[in-house]
């Protein structure tokens with residue numbers, strides 16, 4: 127399955143300007159009687175048009191790092207920069223707006239709103255951003271759903287879909303505002319191998335055909351091997367950052 | 374549709390039964406508040422109407438509020454004269470006919486004169502202290518309810534005999550007088566004349582019926598020993614509420630103490646203030662209790678929808694938007710509750726207003742109900758505002774939910 131070509135042409139890795147995403151000494155400590163370090167002193171630079179896997183054993187802090195990179199959580203030390211812009215000092219509202227406009231999330235569980243149709247779920251981020259007229263939002267949502275093979279399911283409720291279909295709706299929703307960066311936390315973790323493969327191909331095509339950057343947490347080494355770059359975590363710290371040789 | 378409204382309505386619709394309970398709570402509060410306000414104000418208006426009918430709207434007496442200034446005080450600022458006994462003045466309103474004419478010229482209403490004399494009625498060797506009020510039978514019906522209070526005889530009968538009297542029924546009973554009885558009236562100044570009973574009245578106010586006798590102005594003047602004396606002018610205005618303004622103007626123009634019914638019944642009106650405070654407190658409490666239902670359901674929804682809130686926040690909806698969703702849900706409950714409450718309140722007013730009450734002095738009447746859009750607006754405003762506040766508390770809590778905690782919890 128391929129996603130039709132659309133949006134900005136493939137950008138070549140950051141030429142000049144600030145990187146899309148940068149982590150500088152990012153540390154997250156959970157306060158408590160015995161403070162827990164979830165993420166320890168992570169430095170990362172991720173540019174445009176990258177397909178990045180974050181790997182590591184369970185409990186190594188992959189999700190925690192992704193939440194920090196996605197501005198869902200705040201580091202206790204260090205700084206996450208988006209296109210060179212520091213985010214720690216942003217107000218809650220600015221941070222929310224940055225998420226809305228530049229980030230798309232896909233979680234292990236689809237996290238769709240159960241009472242809304244597939245179409246309504248996909249248009250929700252567009253309506254929150256309010257940059258398009260309603261008709262254009264609908265058209266764009268239908269186009270995304272069509273590209274992900276879900277055109278016939280637009281009017282259904284999420285619970286009428288299969289797991290793989292729901293995860294694809296979640297991808298469509300993540301793309302709603304055409305963000306340059308998509309973050310996925312074990313997006314295939316709850317799917318069978320065939321659906322996993324399909325979702326993986328979709329994410330890969332976002333990079334190949336749409337010029338997006340995708341950062342996906344996965345413990346599926348087979349899938350990780352097929353990504354362009356792999357960042358390995360252990361006890362909250364980066365222990366490996368390898369770029370696949372393009373054949 | 375607006376996103377906030379869309380999500381809010383979806384939440385509310387998905388919980389139709391719970392929402393209905395909350396709406397019913399608000400509606401009941403609003404309905405009963407409206408009924409209570411209508412009932413309390415209705416009875417108050419009814420009472421005031423009766424009060425206003427029973428007394429002159431403005432009473433102009435021959436007194437002055439301040440003793441007349443001494444001439445020396447008028448001329449010299451520094452002059453102050455102490456210990457003077459006010460000069461004995463000739464009683465009565467000077468030039469009563471001219472004064473009446475000047476008031477009648479501008480006042481929207483009617484004026485009638487009266488002469489009040491204290492005397493003793495003697496009949497069959499029984500003596501009773503009595504207020505003899507000299508009136509003008511032609512003008513009296515314009516300013517008082519006396520014609521309606523006559524039980525035997527008539528107001529016009531005052532003209533049919535020399536020194537004719539209309540007695541309070543209880544007064545007549547006390548001395549054993551009947552229609553046609555001849556009795557003696559005597560004043561402290563030693564004036565004495567023979568009078569005849571030509572009528573009986575009953576005002577329903579015991580003190581009046583016990584001690585009052587009506588006569589012609591002329592008879593009153595004879596008893597007072599002063600021809601042309603009028604010591605009170607009574608006014609009835611087209612609009613009773615205009616009484617204080619009219620009283621003030623009359624006092625300014627004539628110098629005579631003019632008392633509006635509001636001033637005369639100040640204590641009573643103050644009692645209504647207390648009553649209104651009680652009413653607003655109770656109405657407020659009812660609506661506050663109703664808003665607990667709203668608080669309850671919004672709290673429940675925010676708990677049930679914690680996951681959805683986390684999703685929306687993770688997508689990038691700001692706290693403000695999330696908060697608005699739940700405040701709006703509370704607002705919807707408040708507004709819908711208020712609308713149903715209007716219907717309920719109206720129905721309750723109709724039902725209560727159709728209850729009949731009987732009272733020995735009047736014909737069969739209904740429980741007085743005041744129909745005022747103000748009651749509806751007030752109840753709705755309190756209901757909607759308290760619903761919004763009730764929603765705001767859980768909404769703020771919900772908006773602060775940390776999405777990571779919930780997303781982790783689900784994983």
Ligand SMILES: Nc1ncnc2c1ncn2[C@@H]1O[C@H](COP(=O)(O)OP(=O)(O)O)[C@@H](O)[C@H]1O
Pocket residue numbers: 156162163164182183184185186187188189190191781
């Ligand atoms: N709220 C929390 N309280 C205590 N420990 C936590 C909390 N959240 C995460 N952890 C711990 O932090 C570590 C990192 O978690 P996580 O980032 O979810 O790892 P991964 O996604 O790689 O499995 C784990 O050991 C986890 O148990």
Ligand SMILES: [Mg+2]
Pocket residue numbers: 188189190
């Ligand atoms: Mg994880």
